[in-house]
Amino acid sequence: MAFEYEKYLRMDKIPHLWCPGCGIGVVLKAMLRSLENVGWEKNDIAFVSGIGCTSRAPGYIDCNTLHTTHGRALTFATGIKMAKPDKHVVVFSGDGDATAIGGNHFIHACRRNIDMTLVVVNNNTYGMTGGQHSPTTPIGYKTSTTVYGNIDPTFDICMLAKAAGASYVARATVNKGKVLEKYITKGLENKGFSVIVATANCHTQFGRKNKMGDPISSRKWIADREIPLEKAREMKADELNDVIITGEFITDEQERTRWENYNHPIHEYTDAYKKIIEKAQKK
Amino acid sequence: MSNKINIPENYERWEAEIKIGKKEDTVTIGYWRDGCKGCGICADICPKKVWEIIEAKDKWNGQVVRVIDATNCIKCMLCEVHCPDFCIKIY
Numbered sequence: 001m002a003f004e005y006e007k008y009l010r011m012d013k014i015p016h017l018w019c020p021g022c023g024i025g026v027v028l029k030a031m032l033r034s035l036e037n038v039g040w041e042k043n044d045i046a047f048v049s050g051i052g053c054t055s056r057a058p059g060y061i062d063c064n065t066l067h068t069t070h071g072r073a074l075t076f077a078t079g080i081k082m083a084k085p086d087k088h089v090v091v092f093s094g095d096g097d098a099t100a101i102g103g104n105h106f107i108h109a110c111r112r113n114i115d116m117t118l119v120v121v122n123n124n125t126y127g128m129t130g131g132q133h134s135p136t137t138p139i140g141y142k143t144s145t146t147v148y149g150n151i152d153p154t155f156d157i158c159m160l161a162k163a164a165g166a167s168y169v170a171r172a173t174v175n176k177g178k179v180l181e182k183y184i185t186k187g188l189e190n191k192g193f194s195v196i197v198a199t200a201n202c203h204t205q206f207g208r209k210n211k212m213g214d215p216i217s218s219r220k221w222i223a224d225r226e227i228p229l230e231k232a233r234e235m236k237a238d239e240l241n242d243v244i245i246t247g248e249f250i251t252d253e254q255e256r257t258r259w260e261n262y263n264h265p266i267h268e269y270t271d272a273y274k275k276i277i278e279k280a281q282k283k
Numbered sequence: 284m285s286n287k288i289n290i291p292e293n294y295e296r297w298e299a300e301i302k303i304g305k306k307e308d309t310v311t312i313g314y315w316r317d318g319c320k321g322c323g324i325c326a327d328i329c330p331k332k333v334w335e336i337i338e339a340k341d342k343w344n345g346q347v348v349r350v351i352d353a354t355n356c357i358k359c360m361l362c363e364v365h366c367p368d369f370c371i372k373i374y
């Protein structure tokens with residue numbers, strides 16, 4: 001049964017501005033199906049973004065939307081959530097937006113475990129500004145600022161989010177839109193900070209410089225590198241070179257009580273803040 | 284979401300009687316040519332080769348897609364889910 005995306009779209013803004021075959025469209029669709037899954041009122045949702053190709057996503061969604069400055073989407077979003085803790089706040093960021101210029105905001109939003117959902121569209125580059133390398137460009141790959149091949153090691157955004165304290169963390173690729181939908185839905189439902197990384201193709205910028213300048217070969221490059229988390233857990237670190245590990249990195253209480261998550265959130269931030277207000281008002 | 288077929292007027296449409304395994308069914312495929320950017324993802328992802336890329340002089344990258352044979356469709360929804368441009372509706 002076809003999904004009626006029109007219900008959640010600003011149809012006067014469609015077709016969107018993304019390149020033919022750009023992965024961001026697939027992620028946006030997974031988000032809209034997830035909204036239907038959780039059944040929230042459109043007016044109770046605020047979509048927030050920074051700057052970048054990915055950050056154009058909220059502009060197409062028929063909810064409350066806020067397009068802010070590069071890297072600062074999470075700070076604006078935190079402000080909205082603190083002012084209106086009963087509303088739902090969802091953020092779209094690119095890999096540059098979330099982990100380069102906005103890297104500090106990212107780890108601290110995770111640390112606070114504030115009840116928001118962040119979708120990071122990781123296309124391994126700064127798509128919008130001409131394909132510069134980002135903190136997720138794999139070693140050896142060419143970009144407009146690493147013309148002989150990148151030597152900077154990458155962040156694993158999921159590992160980073162998990163270590164920093166996010167309470168739901170998952171990664172899926174644009175080749176598997178239904179899995180993406182499942183993870184985003186679980187992220188929205190989680191009462192705490194959720195990070196869903198969507199590995200996506202930017203064939204126009206990242207692909208073109210690495211002999212995969214069309215959406216099909218860029219999507220295949222992603223598919224060829226995908227390794228499920230369960231399998232990766234059995235593998236040695238040096239076998240996990242230039243791979244994309246997919247799955248749920250942190251989910252339920254059981255996962256959160258594993259020893260390596262010893263500093264994981266004991267509370268959600270707006271709840272804790274509410275208790276502080278009550279405490280202060282008693283005096 | 285409602286169960287009735289909801290394909291806008293400006294969509295191209297293909298209807299067919301199909302078989303999914305042994306089960307008989309019908310399919311209606313809606314396709315929005317104006318919105319299509321000819322990326323070819325639907326043609327690549329369809330396990331039954333329902334879609335093909337064709338030339339389109341009016342599009343800036345010179346191509347769009349069309350349904351070759353809707354009777355092969357198994358309603359897996361892969362094309363609908365992965366079209367980045369909201370151009371496919373499968374009922």
Ligand SMILES: Cc1ncc(C[n+]2csc(CCOP(=O)(O)OP(=O)(O)O)c2C)c(N)n1
Pocket residue numbers: 051052053054055069070093094095096097098101121123125126127128129134202
């Ligand atoms: C403060 C500031 N610095 C730099 C820029 C230029 N700029 C715009 S988008 C962008 C990077 C976008 O990369 P990413 O966040 O990965 O998004 P994508 O376009 O890949 O989806 C940069 C550096 C800016 N707009 N503002």
Ligand code: SF4
Pocket residue numbers: 017018019021022023024053054123127128201202203204205
């Ligand atoms: S430049 Fe890359 S990320 Fe931006 S719209 Fe084109 S393919 Fe997508």
Ligand code: SF4
Pocket residue numbers: 328329330331332333334355356357358359360361362363373
């Ligand atoms: S629903 Fe599946 S079988 Fe039918 S056209 Fe789409 S991809 Fe092909």
Ligand code: SF4
Pocket residue numbers: 021318319320321322323324325326347348365366367368369370371
């Ligand atoms: S996936 Fe969508 S935009 Fe791409 S060719 Fe098919 S119908 Fe057109």
Ligand SMILES: [Mg+2]
Pocket residue numbers: 094095096121122123124125126127134
């Ligand atoms: Mg990017």
